[in-house]
Amino acid sequence: MSYASIVWGHLRKDLRLELRTKDSINGMLFFSLLVVVVFALAFDPTSFPTIARQISGGLMCVAVLFASMTALNQSWARELNNHVLDAHRLSPSPASALFVGKAIANFLSVMVVELVLAPVFIIFYNLHPLGDSWKLLLILPLGTWSLVVNGTFFAALSLRTRNRETLLPLVLLPITMPSLLAMIQATTAVLTGDFEPTLWLKVLVAYVVVFTTICVLLFETILNAD
Amino acid sequence: MMTVSEMREEVAGTDAAIAVRLHRVSKLYGSFVALRNVSLTLPAGSSVVLLGENGAGKSTVLKLVSGLASPTYGGVTVFGERPQSQRGAIGTMGHATMLYDELTAMENLTYFAQMNGLGESRSELEHIAASAMREVGLDPALTRHVSEFSQGMRQRASLARVLMAKPQLLLLDEPFSNLDIGSARGMVERLIAYLSEPGEDGLARTLLLTTHQHELARPLAKTTVTLSGGQISLIEGDDAVVAGTEVTA
Numbered sequence: 234m235s236y237a238s239i240v241w242g243h244l245r246k247d248l249r250l251e252l253r254t255k256d257s258i259n260g261m262l263f264f265s266l267l268v269v270v271v272f273a274l275a276f277d278p279t280s281f282p283t284i285a286r287q288i289s290g291g292l293m294c295v296a297v298l299f300a301s302m303t304a305l306n307q308s309w310a311r312e313l314n315n316h317v318l319d320a321h322r323l324s325p326s327p328a329s330a331l332f333v334g335k336a337i338a339n340f341l342s343v344m345v346v347e348l349v350l351a352p353v354f355i356i357f358y359n360l361h362p363l364g365d366s367w368k369l370l371l372i373l374p375l376g377t378w379s380l381v382v383n384g385t386f387f388a389a390l391s392l393r394t395r396n397r398e399t400l401l402p403l404v405l406l407p408i409t410m411p412s413l414l415a416m417i418q419a420t421t422a423v424l425t426g427d428f429e430p431t432l433w434l435k436v437l438v439a440y441v442v443v444f445t446t447i448c449v450l451l452f453e454t455i456l457n458a459d
Numbered sequence: 460m461m462t463v464s465e466m467r468e469e470v471a472g473t474d475a476a477i478a479v480r481l482h483r484v485s486k487l488y489g490s491f492v493a494l495r496n497v498s499l500t501l502p503a504g505s506s507v508v509l510l511g512e513n514g515a516g517k518s519t520v521l522k523l524v525s526g527l528a529s530p531t532y533g534g535v536t537v538f539g540e541r542p543q544s545q546r547g548a549i550g551t552m553g554h555a556t557m558l559y560d561e562l563t564a565m566e567n568l569t570y571f572a573q574m575n576g577l578g579e580s581r582s583e584l585e586h587i588a589a590s591a592m593r594e595v596g597l598d599p600a601l602t603r604h605v606s607e608f609s610q611g612m613r614q615r616a617s618l619a620r621v622l623m624a625k626p627q628l629l630l631l632d633e634p635f636s637n638l639d640i641g642s643a644r645g646m647v648e649r650l651i652a653y654l655s656e657p658g659e660d661g662l663a664r665t666l667l668l669t670t671h672q673h674e675l676a677r678p679l680a681k682t683t684v685t686l687s688g689g690q691i692s693l694i695e696g697d698d699a700v701v702a703g704t705e706v707t708a
Contacts, residue, residue: 242573316555325547326574
C-alpha cells in the first residue's frame with residue numbers, strides 16, 4: 234500500500250470524525266468571528282480606510298492563529314479517547330503518514346474558517362485591496378499551513394503533558410513568529426499596495442519547506458516517546 | 460536447496476522460535492518500581508496467563524512486549540528482534556478498545572485494516588473488516604457508532620480489530636473485564652480457535668494474557684505465571700513452555 238493512500242486513509246478518517254462531531258470547526262468559527270466583530274466595534278473601520286487596510290492583515294492572522302489553537306489540541310485529544318493513539322503506535326504503517334494526514338485535515342478545517350471569515354472581514358472593514366489581490370491565494374494557504382504544520386506537531390508533543398492547552402501556545406507562538414510576521418507583512422502589502430509582498434512570500438515558502446520537513450522527520454520520535 | 464521442514468527445524472533452533480524473551484528487565488516509573496529484574500522466555504506456541512494483584516506488573520509486561528514502553532534496565536525481544544520492529548506480528552488488546560467512538564465498527568475496522576496493510580483496494584479492506592466482524596459475532600451492517608455499543612460489543616469489536624491482522628503474538632490485557640459470563644466464554648472459544656490455526660512460517664501462535672478471572676482463562680492457559688510486587692513469584696504448567704525462566708520467589 235502506497236504512502237499516499239495511507240495518508241488519504243488518515244485524512245478521510247479525520248474529516249469524517251470532524252464532520253460528525255464538529256468539535257473543532259464550531260469553536261474556531263465562533264472564536265474568529267468574535268475577534269472580527271469586537272475589533273469592528275472598537276473602532277469605525279469605514280471612517281479610517283487606510284488604518285483598516287494596515288491592521289486588518291494582522292487582525293485576520295490573530296483570529297486564525299488563536300482559533301486554530303483550539304482545533305489543534307482537539308484533533309489529538311480524540312486520539313487519546315479509548316487509547317487509539319496506542320493502536321497507531323503499534324501499527325506497522327509509517328508514523329509520519331498519521332502526522333501528514335492530520336496536518337492536512339487541520340489545514341482544511343482552518344481554511345474553511347478563513348473562507349467564512351474573509352467575506353465577513355471585507356464587509357465589516359470595508360476592504361478594497363490596493364495591491365494584487367490574487368496573491369492572497371498564495372499567502373493565506375502558505376501562512377495557514379505554516380501555522381498548522383507546527384501546531385499539529387507541537388500539539389502531539391504536548392499530548393501527554395498535564396497542561397497541554399496552556400503549553401501549546403507557549404511553544405507554538407515563538408516558533409511560528411517568522412511565518413506570522415511574513416504572513417502579516419505580505420497580507421498588509423496586498424491590502425495597502427504600499428510595497429511588494431514577494432520577499433515575504435519567499436520567506437513563507439522557505440519556512441514551510443524547512444518546518445514541514447523537520448516535523449515529518451521527527452514525528453515518529455514524538456509518537457513513540459515513552 | 461533446503462526443504463520447508465528443514466527450514467522450519469533450522470528456525471526452531473534460532474531466536475525466531477522464541478516468541479518473547481525478557482532478560483533481567485526492570486521498569487521504573489519515576490521512583491516506583493513496576494518490574495524488578497524479571498526474566499521470562501516464551502517459546503512460540505505457548506499460551507501464558509499472567510496473574511497477580513493490581514500493581515503487580517502484569518500490564519507493564521504487556522506494554523514492554525508490545526513495544527509501547529521500553530525497559531529501564533534489561534532487554535526485551537520478540538521473535539529475536541526489538542518489539543518495535545515486529546509490529547506487524549504483534550496484536551495488542553488493552554483495557555481500552557482502541558476504537559473511535561464516533562465511527563461505526565465497520566468504519567473502524569476498515570480503517571485499521573488499511574493501517575495494518577491488510578489490503579490494497581477499498582473493497583478488499585471492507586471484505587476483511589466484514590469477515591473479522593462476523594468471526595466475533597458482530598453484524599457488518601450495523602450502522603450504530605461504537606459509542607452506542609454495549610460493553611460486550613465493544614470488546615468484540617476490539618478483538619476483531621486485533622485478530623483481523625492475524626498476529627503471530629497476541630497480547631491481551633484483561634480481555635474479560637466488564638463482560639458477562641456468556642460473552643467471556645464466547646471470547647475464549649474464539650481465541651482457542653485462533654490459536655489452533657497455524658501461523659506464518661510454520662510457527663504456532665503465541666498468547667500472553669493478563670486477567671483477574673483465572674477460571675475463565677483456564678481453557679487458554681498452558682502455563683500460568685504469577686507476578687507479585689514486580690517479580691515472578693510462581694510458574695505453573697508446562698515446564699518446557701517456560702524453559703529458561705528465572706523465578707524470584
